[in-house]
Amino acid sequence: MNRIQELFKLKTRNILNVYCTAGYPQLNSTLPVMKALQDSGVDMIELGMPYSDPLADGPVIQASSTKALANGMTIATLFEQLRGFRQQIHVPVILMGYMNPVLQYGFEKFCQHAADVPVDGLILPDLPEYEYENEYGAIIQRYGLKFIFLVTPETSEERIRRLDSLSTGFLYAVSSSSTTGKDKDMNAVNNYLQKLKKMQLKNPVLVGFGIKDKPTFQQACEHANGAIIGTAFIKALENTPDMEGAVKKFISDIKS
Amino acid sequence: MTNTTTYQQPNEQGYYGKFGGAYIPEMLHRNVEELRSKYLDIIYDPAFQQEFRMLLRDYAGRPTPLYHAQRLSQQYGTQIYLKREDLCHTGAHKVNNTIGQILLAQRLGKKRIIAETGAGQHGVATATVCALKGVECIVYMGEKDIERQAPNVARMKMLGATVIPATSGSKTLKDATNEAIRDWINNPVDTHYIIGSVVGPHPYPDMVARFQSVISEEIRWQLKEKTGSELPTHVLACVGGGSNAAGAFYHFLEEPTVQLVAVEAAGHGVHSGLSAATTQLGKPGVLHGSKSLVMQTEDGQVVEPHSISAGLDYPGIGPLHAHLFDSGRGAFLSATDEEALQAAFNLAKQEGIIPALESSHALASLEYLNPLKAKRSEAPIPANAMITKDSVVVVCLSGRGDKDMATYMKAMDMK
Incomplete structure (x- = not known):
């Protein structure tokens, strides 16, 4: 069974998924950061593959991508770093990135290598459902990878159902229509999450965008299975001399 | 649809x-x-x-003239018409x-x-x-x-x-x-x-192509008035993202006798490392929401192009143009910074029109298309794209050169 499914079987509430950028803050930080996250008790890791033009991300995550690229991070290097990583990392890992670098790497080769290391799922925000169904979904499924679609408060109910039916790991509920790293009106977020909950979707729902600390995490978890933290975590890694300490403190502040 | x-x-x-x-x-x-x-x-x-x-x-000043550039025609031994988008309000087709x-x-x-x-x-x-x-x-x-x-x-x-x-x-x-x-x-x-x-x-x-298609809609009837035929033999336009080219080509896309010539910015030279010639240097990829040709590294990171003309300084190209390139319907040439500058000074002296640097790339391609000049292009030119004395060549003069005066002044100082 896929690690994502196993996780949701064992745990359906307060799932903490943390985003980190591969190759940030240093080229070889990828595994140590993931290890520190796992040791601090996160349930799942979303590993960002840096891209020059990350449309769905805000300035903090883009800056981490720019730094990672300057550090020399590439998809090929990432797969090198991930070789044998399952000896250390047991939590589900989802690769998040944009279509262009994946297409250059070769879409099928990418899926094959992702399944080989192995990671558990993919988030490609600029792969729309039409292209997924028409061409890419079959390749992703052939290699046993889960694929996670995003929904937003602007997504119609009919479309939420459709994206839920296509999603295979969980459904990523963007808390409001925005890029990552913006503060949100949590009341509006609550109403939206309640609506999702009432729809009794096939997939578990994790909430992302605007989740930055204990109160926002807890609030998101009231109506969803868990939440994803990105920007706030990347900020916590900025200019810290003690990465492990920073990770431990950040996660324990949220889980305490 | x-x-x-x-x-x-x-x-x-x-x-x-x-x-x-x-x-x-x-x-x-x-x-x-x-x-x-x-x-x-x-x-x-x-x-x-x-x-x-x-x-x-009433506001933008259309139709813009289609001007028979007689001295330029003489210089290149053919018939050249300039579509004067530079006379639009705000100074360009935009x-x-x-x-x-x-x-x-x-x-x-x-x-x-x-x-x-x-x-x-x-x-x-x-x-x-x-x-x-x-x-x-x-x-x-x-x-x-x-x-x-x-x-x-x-x-x-x-x-x-x-x-x-x-x-x-x-x-x-x-x-x-x-x-x-x-x-x-x-x-x-x-x-x-x-x-x-x-x-x-x-x-x-x-x-955007439909809104810009007014350019070729006008060219057709204006050319008919001037020559008796709606169809030129060639339409030349510069391409960055490609909006003026899309507009100038639009009503000729399904006319196979009309040679569509798109001119990209070669910067310091297509293979100099400082260029914006996307069809020569790009690979299929996804940028800004569509699949097209994109200038990028082997790892799929989008690279920064270079052109003397800021309007052509874009690492992608519209999907219509990528298709025209891929299918061979369009001929894609490129002109360097230096060639564009020469073409701008030439048009100023020959016709009393100071063109935008972008449009000057289209004008510069006349050097390559003229068998008498026979300047060698870095990209291969299909034989039927070459011009002869009987050709009727429409060049889309997409904008005026006022915005580029600092660059032109610098070029004059260096001479």
Whole structure:
């Protein structure tokens, strides 16, 4: 069974998924950061593959991508770093990135290598459902990878159902229509999450965008299975001399 | 709409051959879908057409002349006609599209307009129509371009627009486009994004091409008046994203006797490392919401192009043009910074017209297409694209050169 499914079987509430950028803050930080996250008790890791033009991300995550690229991070290097990583990392890992670098790497080769290391799922925000169904979904499924679609408060109910039916790991509920790293009106977020909950979707729902600390995490978890933290975590890694300490403190502040 | 593609008409998913589509994050879906489902009904509504045509005529100054450039014709031993988009209000063809899109935005009930700009021409054209309609206007512009294009920044501000510097990535046009898209993601209800070229997710490439198609619509009847035939043998236009080329080619796309010649910016030379010749250097990829040819590293990171002309300084190309290149329907040439400068000075002296640096690239390609001059092109030129004394060549003079005077003055100083 896929690690994502196993996780949701064992745990359906307060799932903490943390985003980190591969190759940030240093080229070889990828595994140590993931290890520190796992040791601090996160349930799942979303590993960002840096891209020059990350449309769905805000300035903090883009800056981490720019730094990672300057550090020399590439998809090929990432797969090198991930070789044998399952000896250390047991939590589900989802690769998040944009279509262009994946297409250059070769879409099928990418899926094959992702399944080989192995990671558990993919988030490609600029792969729309039409292209997924028409061409890419079959390749992703052939290699046993889960694929996670995003929904937003602007997504119609009919479309939420459709994206839920296509999603295979969980459904990523963007808390409001925005890029990552913006503060949100949590009341509006609550109403939206309640609506999702009432729809009794096939997939578990994790909430992302605007989740930055204990109160926002807890609030998101009231109506969803868990939440994803990105920007706030990347900020916590900025200019810290003690990465492990920073990770431990950040996660324990949220889980305490 | 059908699911077969013609050169003019992408399929229902916005594909021209292998290129196009809508590779957008879910956060943009509602806005793009709203546009996709409504744009054709809105723009072919008679009331829309009436207002659009009225503004093109009375406000933008259309039709722009088709001018038989006699001395230039003599110089190249053929018949050359200049489509004078430089005489449009704001000094370039960009206003054709912004007039169309502001009318569309109003009919969609949008209260706030955003745009990206490189050299500032599209920013000025957007700020202009927003002033005309009393709508809030925010223009994203790379921090580096703001420094390089001060007069256009001042024009936008005088027209009431807010100019926001794009400080991410390479701080130029592609990053300004990213920031505009992010703004749209963050303002999903009241905002319309006026993209300035035939790029972006479907339906933008098709919509912008339709608004710019007035250029070739006019060329046809103007040429008929002058020569008795609606069809030239050649249409030449510069290509960055490709909006003036799309407009100049549009009504000739399905006329196989008309040679369509697109001229990209070679910068210091196609293989110099400082170039913007996307069809020569790019590979298929996804940029700003569509699949097209993209200049990128082996790892799929988008690279920063170079051209002396800020309007051609873009690492992608519209999907229509990628398809024209891929299918062989269009001949794609390139001209270097130096060749464009020479062509600009030549037109000034021969015809008394100071062209924009962008348009000068199209003029520079005359050197390659003329068998008497026989300048060797870095890209192979199909034999039937060459011009003869019997050719009727229309060059789209997309903009005027006032904005480029600093560059021209520097070139004069160096002589």
